Amino acid sequence: MAFTHTSPKKDEGVVATAAAPLLFSVLRRVSAWSGLIPFFLFLILFLFIPAISVFSQALHDADGSFGFSAMREAISGQNLDAFIFSLKFSAGAAFVGVVFGGFLAYAAATATRPRWLRNIVSSFSGVAANMGGLPLAFAFLSLLGRQGLGTKILNAFGWDLYAGDFKLGEVSGLITVYSYFNIPLMVLVTLPAIDGLKSSWREACANLGGSAWTYWRRVGLPILAPSLLGGFLLLFANSFSAYATARQLTDNSKIVPLRISFFLGGDISIGEDAVGYSLAAWMIILMGISMAAYWLLRRRAERWSNS
Amino acid sequence: MKQSRSQRALGRLLPTLVLIASAIFFAFPLLAMARFAFQNLQVIDLGWNNLFEKWSFSSITASFSDDFFAEALTLSLKLAVGTALFTLGLLIPTAVWVHLRLPKARVFVEFLTILPYVIPAIALVAGIVVVKPHARWFLNSDYSLIPFYVVLALPFTYRSIDTGLRAIDLKVLVEASRSLGSTWIATLFRVVIPNLRAAIISSTFLTVAVVLGEYTISDVLLKRTFPSFMAQYRQSDPRGGYALAILALLGTTLLFVAIGVLSKSRSTRPQQVSRSQENEILV
Numbered sequence: 003m004a005f006t007h008t009s010p011k012k013d014e015g016v017v018a019t020a021a022a023p024l025l026f027s028v029l030r031r032v033s034a035w036s037g038l039i040p041f042f043l044f045l046i047l048f049l050f051i052p053a054i055s056v057f058s059q060a061l062h063d064a065d066g067s068f069g070f071s072a073m074r075e076a077i078s079g080q081n082l083d084a085f086i087f088s089l090k091f092s093a094g095a096a097f098v099g100v101v102f103g104g105f106l107a108y109a110a111a112t113a114t115r116p117r118w119l120r121n122i123v124s125s126f127s128g129v130a131a132n133m134g135g136l137p138l139a140f141a142f143l144s145l146l147g148r149q150g151l152g153t154k155i156l157n158a159f160g161w162d163l164y165a166g167d168f169k170l171g172e173v174s175g176l177i178t179v180y181s182y183f184n185i186p187l188m189v190l191v192t193l194p195a196i197d198g199l200k201s202s203w204r205e206a207c208a209n210l211g212g213s214a215w216t217y218w219r220r221v222g223l224p225i226l227a228p229s230l231l232g233g234f235l236l237l238f239a240n241s242f243s244a245y246a247t248a249r250q251l252t253d254n255s256k257i258v259p260l261r262i263s264f265f266l267g268g269d270i271s272i273g274e275d276a277v278g279y280s281l282a283a284w285m286i287i288l289m290g291i292s293m294a295a296y297w298l299l300r301r302r303a304e305r306w307s308n309s
Numbered sequence: 310m311k312q313s314r315s316q317r318a319l320g321r322l323l324p325t326l327v328l329i330a331s332a333i334f335f336a337f338p339l340l341a342m343a344r345f346a347f348q349n350l351q352v353i354d355l356g357w358n359n360l361f362e363k364w365s366f367s368s369i370t371a372s373f374s375d376d377f378f379a380e381a382l383t384l385s386l387k388l389a390v391g392t393a394l395f396t397l398g399l400l401i402p403t404a405v406w407v408h409l410r411l412p413k414a415r416v417f418v419e420f421l422t423i424l425p426y427v428i429p430a431i432a433l434v435a436g437i438v439v440v441k442p443h444a445r446w447f448l449n450s451d452y453s454l455i456p457f458y459v460v461l462a463l464p465f466t467y468r469s470i471d472t473g474l475r476a477i478d479l480k481v482l483v484e485a486s487r488s489l490g491s492t493w494i495a496t497l498f499r500v501v502i503p504n505l506r507a508a509i510i511s512s513t514f515l516t517v518a519v520v521l522g523e524y525t526i527s528d529v530l531l532k533r534t535f536p537s538f539m540a541q542y543r544q545s546d547p548r549g550g551y552a553l554a555i556l557a558l559l560g561t562t563l564l565f566v567a568i569g570v571l572s573k574s575r576s577t578r579p580q581q582v583s584r585s586q587e588n589e590i591l592v
Contacts, residue, residue, distance in 0.1 A: 037406035038414070044399055045421060048456040052436020053428045059439050106331050109324030119328070129565045130335060135522045136539055137554040141338035144345040144551060149353055151341040182338065185331070214320075243429030246524035250540065259431040263529050266438050282435040289427045297420065 053286060059279035076280035085284070087256040088242055091173045095180040096237035100230055102181065103188020103237075110189070111196045124193060127186035134183050139250035142170060142179045171252020179247060184237045191236060195229035195303055232299035235292045243289060258285060339558075346551035369552035372542055381538035384451055388534065389520040392458040393513045396466050399459065400512070404470045405501055408479050415471075422467040425460050430525035433457060437530065451532055461526075462519040466512040473508020507571045514564040522561060 060076070063069035077085060110123035145152040146163065147170065153163050169175050199222060207217040223230075245259040255261045258281060265278025349363040372378055407418050425433075437457065441448050459466075482504065486496040502509065524536040531537075539557065543550025 034410045035414075037410060038403060038418070041399060041403040041418070041421075044456070044459075045424075049424060049428060049433070049460050052433050052440060055436045055439035056432060102327075102331070105324075105327045109327045113324055113328070123328075125566070125569045126335070128569065129562050132518060132522075132561070132565070133558070135524055136536055137342075137522075137558045138338075140345075140543070140551050140554040141342040145338045145341035151344060152337060182335070185334075239426060239429075243426075243431060245429075245431045246522075246528070246536070249524070249528065259429075259525075262431050262435060263525075266435060266529055279435055279439070282432040286428055286432050289429060289432075293423065293427050297423070 056279050056282045056286065059276055060283035062276050064276075072276035072280040073283065075277050076284055081261070081277065081281060084256045084258050084261050084281075087173070088258040091176040091180075091257075092238050092241040094173060094177045095184055095241040096234050098177055098181050099184030099188045099237040100234045103185040103233070104192055104226075104230060106185060107189040107192040107196055111193060123189065127189040130186040131183050131190055134244055135246040136250055138179065138182055139247045142175075142182070143251065146170060146175070146178065169252070171248070171254040171257075175251070176241075176248065176257075179251065180241045180244065184241060187237060187240065188233050191233045192226070192229055195226055199225065228299045228303040232296045232303060235296040235299070239289050239292045239296070243285065339555075342551050342555060346548055346555050349548075366552075368546070368548040369556065372546065372549035372553055375542065375549075377533065377538055378542075381533050381535045384533060385521055385535035388452070388454055388458060389517045391452060391455040392462065392520050393516040395455055395459050396462060396512065396516050397509060400467055400470050401502070401505070401509075402497075404467065404474055405479065405497070408474050409483060419467070419471065422463045425463050430461060430523070431529075433460065434526045434529045437526070448530075454526060454530075454532060454534075457526055458516075458520050458523060461523060462516045465515040465519065469512040469515060470505065470508050473505045476508075477504045511568040511571050514568050518561045518564045521557065 060072055061068055061070065063071045075081065106123065110120045113119050142150075144150055147153065148164060156163050167174075170179060203221050204217055207221055212220065243259060245263070248254075248257045248260055249263070253260075255264050262278055262281045262285070265275070265281065346368055347364050347366060348359075349365050349367060350359060403418070407415055428436075437448065447453050479501070482500050483496055486500045487493075491499070521535060523534070524540070526532075527534040527537050528540070535557070539550060539553045542553060
């Protein structure tokens with residue numbers, strides 16, 4: 003256990019910096035951080051080293067020297083198509099998730115009649131938001147696959163799902179399937195924000211002569227905006243990086259995670275190796291940007307929910 | 310409020326419609342899968358007229374007798390136990406340390422714990438493939454998955470333990486225990502951990518759910534975990550594959566229901582805590 007040998011002094015160095023010599027305060031600060039060494043070591047070994055290795059492989063040219071050719075190749079030609087395809091369905095799935103998840107959260111938060119309703123929605127969301135992976139893919143294969151029961155029901159109503167270009171592995175299909183975990187995830191993200199909307203704000207708006215529309219346009223939505231936008235980014239990252247579900251639905255190598263695993267599978271010449279890692283590197287960059295923005299937005303959104 | 314009657318009716322109708330539509334959307338895939346899995350009929354023949362015919366559990370009992378079933382399930386369960394223990398051993402001391410000695414690092418550590426979202430499983434496994442030639446002695450073992458699964462579960466588990474620590478007055482408890490002459494080890498095991506029981510259990514369940522569902526890493530590294538077995542089994546026997554998926558779903562759902570019940574039982578605590586509990590499942 004890391005902190006068995008700590009000194010019993012527990013003040014945060016506030017007193018120390020004033021009186022004690024500089025060396026002492028530096029030592030104290032070092033000893034305070036030293037308790038995190040096991041955690042940092044763990045992260046370095048099992049998260050940072052793999053991540054850095056991906057970049058080090060990605061930044062190799064064919065002759066083994068440092069260079070950006072693989073990174074460039076990973077965003078050109080078929081690889082670019084894959085990124086565009088993935089961006090398209092991930093943004094679509096995130097948008098659908100934000101809209102429906104937002105409405106569902108609002109409906110659950112404001113419904114007063116069955117008292118258990120809100121609990122059911124939030125508990126179910128907790129389960130469904132984590133329900134990626136194989137079971138989800140299997141469930142949708144049996145509902146909307148070519149022989150799926152839903153496909154048959156729609157057929158009976160005269161809607162041939164597969165007459166157009168619907169496929170579970172194409173944009174429309176992936177959006178449908180990913181909504182299954184995106185909508186609940188959005189519910190979980192926005193419920194606290196919706197709870198943060200005070201009824202006094204609505205009353206104040208009404209007293210000043212504002213309609214429901216005014217309230218939403220001038221008060222409600224601006225306050226929810228950071229949560230909604232943050233939710234969009236979270237759902238986007240979530241959809242973009244999903245592997246297991248997509249893998250079961252399709253062999254479509256236009257989906258970036260599937261493409262990465264295809265390159266990792268290794269039936270390809272050595273020179274193209276770096277392209278797979280470059281795809282992964284671009285993915286990390288993209289996820290980094292979305293999650294950083296999400297983090298900032300969440301800080302901002304918390305301003306209203308803490309009061 | 311000035312609202313016409315029709316407007317108000319619309320305001321009530323719309324949420325109801327949203328709720329009904331969601332119920333359909335979320336229930337139907339599961340119901341369809343149940344029919345695929347447990348009705349002993351050709352998929353093509355499934356229709357309204359035979360909705361209640363030939364239901365049986367034969368598909369799932371058949372999958373139990375597959376040679377690799379027990380092997381895969383045992384491996385996944387061992388990985389789950391290993392990951393849960395590793396997680397607790399790593400995160401409890403870290404989180405306690407942050408709360409006691411380094412409160413200003415709280416945001417930083419929390420930021421580190423959501424990094425697995427930035428480096429998703431498929432990118433992580435790409436890194437593992439790179440490192441593999443240099444650490445075969447380690448990565449060839451099935452149990453080498455454990456630390457990586459700890460990483461994947463980190464956003465959930467750390468948050469759960471952190472929330473638990475926020476709900477108790479850690480500093481006072483520890484100072485009381487220390488001033489009564491207890492050692493650090495005794496304080497940890499007899500004061501801190503008992504007070505964190507609910508958080509520990511829910512973080513353990515979250516870990517187990519993550520491990521039993523993890524497919525990306527084990528698929529790319531060709532490990533025979535339960536999800537990999539499930540995917541493979543479906544190739545030879547689709548009905549059995551669907552049945553296993555339902556079983557896995559039921560298991561995970563039970564874990565999450567248990568987490569829900571646990572966090573409810575702490576609802577005597579201040580409102581703020583129970584609210585942040587609500588989304589401990591995610592970032």
